[in-house]
Amino acid sequence: MLRRALDRFTLTNLFMWLVGGSIVTLVVVGSYATLSAGRYSIRHWFDFVVFGIAQGSVYALIALGYTLVYGVLRMINFAHSEVFMSGAYIGYFFATSMNRSGFLDRNPLAALAILFVVAMLTSVIVAILLERIAYRPLRRAPRLVPLITAIGASFFLQEAFRTLFGSQSKAYPDMDALKGTWNLGGEFAIQKIQVLVIVAAAVLMLALYLFVQRTRTGKAMRSVSEDKDVSALMGIDVDKVIVTTFIVGAAAAGAAGVLYSLMFRQINAYMGFVPGIKAFTAAVLGGIGNIPGAMVGALFLGLFESLGPILFLDGLGVAAPYQLKDVIAFTMLVLILIFRPTGILGERLATAKA
Amino acid sequence: MMKKTRSDWLVALQIGMIGGLGAIFMSLVGMVEEFSKRDIIAGVIEMGQTLILVDLLATGYLASRRVSGGKGIRKTALGALAGAVTSAMLYALVLLIPPLELRTVFYNASPTLIKILALGQAGVAAPLVMLAVGAAIGAVGSGIQQLPAGLRRAVLLALSWVSLLGLLQDLLRVTLSFIPGANFVVGWMFAARNQKGLSILGAVVVFAAITFINYRWASRGVSAGRWLGSRPAKEQQALRWGGIALGVALMILLPSVLGPYLSEVTNQVGLFILMGLGLNIVVGFAGLLDLGYVAFWAIGAYVVGVLTSSAIGPNAGQIVFGPQLSFWIALPIAVMVSVMAGLILGVPVLNMRGDYLAIVTLGFGEIIRILAGSDFLKPYIGGSQGIVEVGVGRIGTFAFDRPQTLYYMVVVACLLAAFISWRLRDARMGRAWKAIREDEDVAQAMGIHLVATKLLAFATGAAFAGLSGAIFASKIGSIYPHSFKLLVSINVLSLIIVGGMGSLPGVFVGGLILVGLPELLREFSEYRLLLYGALLVVMMLTRPEGFMPEATRRREFHEEAAPGAEPDAVSEPVAST
Numbered sequence: 063m064l065r066r067a068l069d070r071f072t073l074t075n076l077f078m079w080l081v082g083g084s085i086v087t088l089v090v091v092g093s094y095a096t097l098s099a100g101r102y103s104i105r106h107w108f109d110f111v112v113f114g115i116a117q118g119s120v121y122a123l124i125a126l127g128y129t130l131v132y133g134v135l136r137m138i139n140f141a142h143s144e145v146f147m148s149g150a151y152i153g154y155f156f157a158t159s160m161n162r163s164g165f166l167d168r169n170p171l172a173a174l175a176i177l178f179v180v181a182m183l184t185s186v187i188v189a190i191l192l193e194r195i196a197y198r199p200l201r202r203a204p205r206l207v208p209l210i211t212a213i214g215a216s217f218f219l220q221e222a223f224r225t226l227f228g229s230q231s232k233a234y235p236d237m238d239a240l241k242g243t244w245n246l247g248g249e250f251a252i253q254k255i256q257v258l259v260i261v262a263a264a265v266l267m268l269a270l271y272l273f274v275q276r277t278r279t280g281k282a283m284r285s286v287s288e289d290k291d292v293s294a295l296m297g298i299d300v301d302k303v304i305v306t307t308f309i310v311g312a313a314a315a316g317a318a319g320v321l322y323s324l325m326f327r328q329i330n331a332y333m334g335f336v337p338g339i340k341a342f343t344a345a346v347l348g349g350i351g352n353i354p355g356a357m358v359g360a361l362f363l364g365l366f367e368s369l370g371p372i373l374f375l376d377g378l379g380v381a382a383p384y385q386l387k388d389v390i391a392f393t394m395l396v397l398i399l400i401f402r403p404t405g406i407l408g409e410r411l412a413t414a415k416a
Numbered sequence: 417m418m419k420k421t422r423s424d425w426l427v428a429l430q431i432g433m434i435g436g437l438g439a440i441f442m443s444l445v446g447m448v449e450e451f452s453k454r455d456i457i458a459g460v461i462e463m464g465q466t467l468i469l470v471d472l473l474a475t476g477y478l479a480s481r482r483v484s485g486g487k488g489i490r491k492t493a494l495g496a497l498a499g500a501v502t503s504a505m506l507y508a509l510v511l512l513i514p515p516l517e518l519r520t521v522f523y524n525a526s527p528t529l530i531k532i533l534a535l536g537q538a539g540v541a542a543p544l545v546m547l548a549v550g551a552a553i554g555a556v557g558s559g560i561q562q563l564p565a566g567l568r569r570a571v572l573l574a575l576s577w578v579s580l581l582g583l584l585q586d587l588l589r590v591t592l593s594f595i596p597g598a599n600f601v602v603g604w605m606f607a608a609r610n611q612k613g614l615s616i617l618g619a620v621v622v623f624a625a626i627t628f629i630n631y632r633w634a635s636r637g638v639s640a641g642r643w644l645g646s647r648p649a650k651e652q653q654a655l656r657w658g659g660i661a662l663g664v665a666l667m668i669l670l671p672s673v674l675g676p677y678l679s680e681v682t683n684q685v686g687l688f689i690l691m692g693l694g695l696n697i698v699v700g701f702a703g704l705l706d707l708g709y710v711a712f713w714a715i716g717a718y719v720v721g722v723l724t725s726s727a728i729g730p731n732a733g734q735i736v737f738g739p740q741l742s743f744w745i746a747l748p749i750a751v752m753v754s755v756m757a758g759l760i761l762g763v764p765v766l767n768m769r770g771d772y773l774a775i776v777t778l779g780f781g782e783i784i785r786i787l788a789g790s791d792f793l794k795p796y797i798g799g800s801q802g803i804v805e806v807g808v809g810r811i812g813t814f815a816f817d818r819p820q821t822l823y824y825m826v827v828v829a830c831l832l833a834a835f836i837s838w839r840l841r842d843a844r845m846g847r848a849w850k851a852i853r854e855d856e857d858v859a860q861a862m863g864i865h866l867v868a869t870k871l872l873a874f875a876t877g878a879a880f881a882g883l884s885g886a887i888f889a890s891k892i893g894s895i896y897p898h899s900f901k902l903l904v905s906i907n908v909l910s911l912i913i914v915g916g917m918g919s920l921p922g923v924f925v926g927g928l929i930l931v932g933l934p935e936l937l938r939e940f941s942e943y944r945l946l947l948y949g950a951l952l953v954v955m956m957l958t959r960p961e962g963f964m965p966e967a968t969r970r971r972e973f974h975e976e977a978a979p980g981a982e983p984d985a986v987s988e989p990v991a992s993t
Contacts, residue, residue, distance in 0.1 A: 074763050074867060081764070138771035155521055196953050206705060207956050209771055210913060213707075214952025217906060221946035225445035228523035335902075339782075342775060385790045392779035399776060400764050 078400055085397065092374040102372065105249050110368045116256040116325065118364020119263030123318035124341035125348070125356040126270060127311025133287035133351040134307045137205075140212035141192055143338020144219035145312045147331065149185035150319030151223055154234055154329045156180050161235035170239035177320050185316030188219070189308040198301070224331035234327040259321045266317055267357055270310065274353060283307055287351065336388065340367070343395040348406050358406055367391055428479040428494040432501025432554075435475030439502055440509050442467050443533060445946065446524030451939050452532055455613030456582035462613075463939070464532055466579060468506070472499045472550055476557025492558050499554015503546045510534050510542065570630035574623045581605075581622055582614045587936055590675060667827060671820035679819035681935040683891060686826035687884045689927035691904075692911045693833040693920070694880025699909070700918035700966075701846060702873035703853030705774045707905050708761070708781025712754045712878040714788060714900035716885025718797055719750035721895045724807030743809040743816075747886050754882025755875045762874035766867055781905060789897035802896035806889045822891055829887060833880045837920055840876070849873055850918075903945065907931070910948045913955055916962025925964050 096102075124146050131139040157177055160166040166173045196215045200208040240258060243251040274280035285293045286303045294300050322337060323329055340363060348359025370390040375383035442448055452464030461469070476495030510533050512518065518525040534542040535549065560571055581588065585606050605618035614622070647655070671679045691713060698706045723739060723746035741749075761780050765773050787793055789800045797803065808817040809825065816822045840846045848869045851859035860866050889895050911930045915922025930948070934940040940947070955962070 072867075074766060077763050138775065140774075196957075199957055203956075203960065206699075206703065207960050209705060209774060210909070211953050211956040213906065213909070214949045214956065216949070217945050218949030218953065221943070221949060222441075222445060225447075225524070225943065225946060226522055339775070339779065343779075346772075380792050383792075386786065386792060389783050389786050392783050395779050396764055396776055399768060399772060 082397060082401060085393065088378070089374050092376075092378045095378060096373050096376045099376075101376075107369075108250055110372065111365065112252055112256055114365035114368030115361060116259045116364070117368060118344075118361040119260050120318050120322050120325070121337065121341045121344045121364055122267060122357045122360030123263050123314045123321070124337055125345040125360050126267070126314045126353065128342050128345040129348075129350055129353060129356040130274075130283070130307045130311045132345070134283060134290075134304055135197070137197075137208055138212070138342065139192075139197075139308075139311075140209065141196070141216040141219060142189075142311065142315060143334035143341075144216050144223075145185045145189050145192070145334075146315040146319050146322075146338060146341075147334030148188045148219065148223065148319075149181035149312075149316030150323045150333065151227065151329055151331070152184040153177050153181035153316075153320050154232060154323060157235050157323075166235060167238045170237055173237075174320075178317055181320045182313045182316035185312040185319065186309050189312030189315075190305060192219075193305055193308045198304075220331050220334070227331070229331075231328055231330040234323045234329055236327070237324070240324065255325055259325055262317065262321060266314060270314060271353055273310065279303070279306055283310075340391055343391055343398075346395060347398055355406060362406070363391060363394070366394060424482065424490075424494060425497065427482045428498045429501055431475050431479045431482070432498035433505065435471055435498065435502040436505025439468055439471045439506050442471070443506070443509065443529055444522045444524055445943065446529075447943055448532055449524060449526065449529045450942060452528075454583070454937075454939060456579055457616060457619045458613040460616060460619075463583070468533075469553060472502055472553040473557035473560070475499055475502050476554030477561045479554070480558035480561045488562055491562055492555050495558020495561070496551040496555040499557065500547050500551040502554070503550025504543075506533050506550075507543050507546050510546075567627075567631055570627045573630055574626035577626050578614065578619050578623050582619070583937060585613060587678065590678065591673060671823040674820075676819050679823050681932060683819055683822055683826045684935055685927050685932045686823075686830050687888050687891070688908060688911060688931040689923055690826070690830050690833055690884040690887075691881050691908045692915070692923040692927055693830070693837050694877040694884070695908050696912045696918065696920070696923050697837060697840070697849070697880075698873050698877035700912055701841065701849040701853065702870065703849075704765075704870065704873060705771075706777045706874075706877070707774050707902070707909070708777035708779070708784075709877070709881060709908055710900050710902065710904040711761070711781040711784040712757060712881035713885035713888070713904060714784050714897075715757050715878075716750045716754045716882030717889035717895050717900075718788065718803070718885075719753045719882075720746045720886040720889045721803035721806050722797055723749060724890075725803045726805050740807070743807045743890055746807065747809070747883075750886040751879050751882045754878045754885070757882075758874040758876075758878025759871055761878075762871045766870055778902065778905075781900075781902060785897055785900050785902075788900065798895075800897060802894055803889075804894040806893050806895065808890050808893075816890065822887070825887060829883055833883070834920060834924075836876070841920070845869065845872060906945075906948065910952055912962075913952060914962060916965040919962060919964050919966040922962050922964040922966075926962075 124142070127142045127145065128139060131137070131142070157166065157173075160173050160176070192215055196211045197208055200211060240255045243253050244257065245251050274283060282293070282298045282303045283306065285296065285298060286300055286307075290300050293303070318337075322333075341360065344360035344363045345356045346359070347363055348355030348357065350356075367387050367390060371383035371387045374390070375386060380386070448464040448467055450464070451467060452462045454463045455461070456463055456466050475498040479498035480491040480495040482494075510530050513525045513530055533546075535545055537545045560568055563571060589606060604615065605622070606614055670682070674682060691709065694712075695706065695709050698704050698709070720743070723741045724743055726740050761777065765776050768776060788797060791799055793799065794801075808815055810816070814821065816825050848859070848864045851862065851864055852866065852869060856866065892899075907930065911926035912923055913926075914930055915924070915926030934944050
């Protein structure tokens with residue numbers, strides 16, 4: 063048994079375990095150093111955790127789109143980050159005009175509802191067009207082809223938004239209702255906006271999960287993701303199911319766009335790129351193709367990103383560790399794909415054949 | 417019968433509306449206005465109008481192509497309808513911009529745009545003129561479609577040549593002024609010195625000449641290759657050597673003909689071709705989609721920078737490590753470090769395929785860029801302030817410090833890389849790469865060592881990128897992290913896809929088109945990525961094998977394609993241009 067295992071252990075494996083081992087050592091040593099230095103109080107850590115969860119909720123909503131589309135098409139929808147961006151962007155125009163007329167602060171609930179509807183609708187339209195123009199004609203093409211189309215579409219959308227609406231970043235209007243914090247007793251406080259983000263994301267994810275698990279359409283989606291040809295034989299309109307999948311994923315991304323822009327209050331055409339990759343990482347982390355996995359993975363990633371730079375790197379004396387938070391996320395993606403391509407809850411797909 | 421007739425008109429209407437959306441999009445992203453500053457034919461038409469013109473021609477062409485048989489008049493009418501619909505949509509845009517204050521949302525909906533779109537007309541005249549012009553151009557488009565295949569090809573080619581010559585007149589004027597006797601041609605072909613674009617006479621002559629030559633060649637079926645094949649063997653060899661000698665002479669003389677600015681453009685193209693050759697091995701030969709390719713370029717540049725620079729960061733006192741070596745020692749070290757990086761990246765991704773590989777390599781590229789700009793590594797590589805005073809290569813008193821001299825280094829590097837790629841392509845390793853590209857499992861079953869083969873692909877690709885990066889660092893003399901964005905990877909990827917994945921001439925053609933043209937046409941720079949994105953999608957939908965495909969690729973992509981999908985297409989390009 064041991065002999066067998068040793069035989070399969072190659073030089074490349076050794077290399078990878080060395081890399082993995084050194085990173086884990088770094089993390090452990092760094093965390094110990096940071097904690098023993100005691101520069102951060104419990105309140106700081108609480109704030110980091112809450113921020114991490116809020117950020118993770120947004121990632122989770124975006125990650126759903128990746129996971130759902132991957133489930134039915136076995137392809138990474140590279141342009142999904144632009145679906146998210148377009149929702150946020152069009153939402154911005156409605157938010158500013160509502161802000162100018164004062165509606166945003168007079169009727170915050172109605173205004174938020176309008177924002178969500180508009181953003182989700184925009185994202186859905188973009189996603190439908192994307193599927194129709196860039197992906198559907200290439201269903202049977204070699205695997206690299208739709209991937210390149212997706213990259214092209216992603217850049218096209220980014221640049222189209224930038225050139226249509228101007229290059230400069232835009233400031234998202236402030237909502238009075240979301241300013242300030244709620245006291246949780248003692249020294250703990252939580253920002254209102256973070257509560258909104260976490261609650262809204264949780265509600266949406268629950269609705270989505272129920273939709274996929276309980277409805278007839280959801281059942282068809284799951285069936286198509288098992289086997290397209292057999293589903294077609296069972297009388298399922300595969301094309302329609304694929305479009306529905308895109309729509310559902312895009313609606314979640316549009317909502318994420320609103321939450322993200324309310325949280326960070328900055329809009330530009332490139333805002334989708336980084337959250338998009340993070341969300342993809344989250345989907346892989348949880349096991350791509352697996353809906354609860356995407357949520358769990360996203361929360362993990364959000365926490366890692368918010369705690370990681372301080373916890374792992376600050377103690378090691380790294381200058382300005384916050385600049386490296388994306389490095390932490392990407393390194394995590396690579397490590398997961400090496401050591402557990404199944405993700406936390408998923409099946410092994412990273413090396414699966416097309 | 418009635419039903420079919422109606423559906424034809426509906427199709428024309430639909431095509432016209434799509435054309436209209438396209439024209440509105442081009443107007444609102446600002447292309448029309450931005451491009452209107454450059455004349456194609458002086459005083460007659462500028463580039464912004466050309467965009468709309470091409471859009472209208474295309475709608476007319478497509479509308480009349482939808483009808484299989486039918487009389488000429490009906491086809492022309494369909495084309496005219498489609499063109500008119502497109503114009504009507506543009507008029508709607510013109511009409512709606514002021515009252516809806518579209519400018520508050522759409523950045524480019526300016527009064528100038530309205531003026532351009534309305535063809536300088538106002539009031540009642542505007543819609544009439546616009547519709548008439550739209551219908552007329554649509555009809556012309558449909559007329560082109562109705563020409564016999566050979567002539568149609570010739571006309572389309574001639575139209576593209578006229579616009580190309582008009583666009584590139586700066587370049588041509590400079591180049592031609594070195595050739596004795598060419599001043600005469602410049603005199604009548606181009607507009608007066610203070611104007612841009614072709615003269616009217618020049619445009620007409622070029623159009624007629626190219627149409628005529630092409631049509632005659634196509635109808636006689638004579639091509640250069642076939643003519644060469646019909647000569648006796650000895651003469652063939654002599655001609656071939658003569659051609660090579662001519663090419664070498666041209667290459668040596670080129671920078672003194674081009675002058676500093678155009679040499680600079682050539683160098684830029686060369687560096688991208690060098691990267692393209694490397695990525696071509698990774699993506700084109702071995703089928704491993706690498707989106708973090710810019711990382712190796714950055715590594716090559718940074719190694720040369722750190723090793724040769726005398727000032728890292730603005731306050732040179734901060735240098736922790738800076739041996740200030742000569743460029744020629746730093747260059748091979750840079751290539752070797754890039755190869756090491758290629759191997760280090762290659763090992764973890766050995767088992768990943770397709771999209772996973774793409775996203776992990778993308779992450780790797782971002783990690784390198786963020787690290788390069790971070791304060792963490794600032795003492796060593798300058799952080800966001802970068803590295804300045806990068807060393808230049810010298811041989812004796814000959815310094816590669818100007819575009820005209822650096823040109824030779826770029827050319828040698830490109831030729832070297834092209835030679836290596838060419839020899840590897842048909843060698844055992846090249847065939848192993850292609851086998852992996854087609855099917856990894858079968859390749860492994862056939863006894864191909866996957867680990868070694870893949871790693872060698874990554875290493876070779878990284879070596880070319882490192883070389884390119886090293887020369888780049890020496891060329892611009894200073895290195896900043898923001899030069900190494902994901903965009904560079906996408907640029908290189910677009911280049912090899914447009915040329916044809918796995919095709920060596922394709923890399924050169926792709927480099928010239930995608931890097932050279934935007935450098936020459938400054939107006940494009942704003943829309944470069946927009947056009948690349950659209951190009952990638954359109955290429956994949958219509959011509960996934962690229963413009964100069966490798967023979968096996970062409971077969972692969974077209975084995976399943978339904979024969980006669982485009983019944984009136986010329987199946988074999990006959991004449992060479």
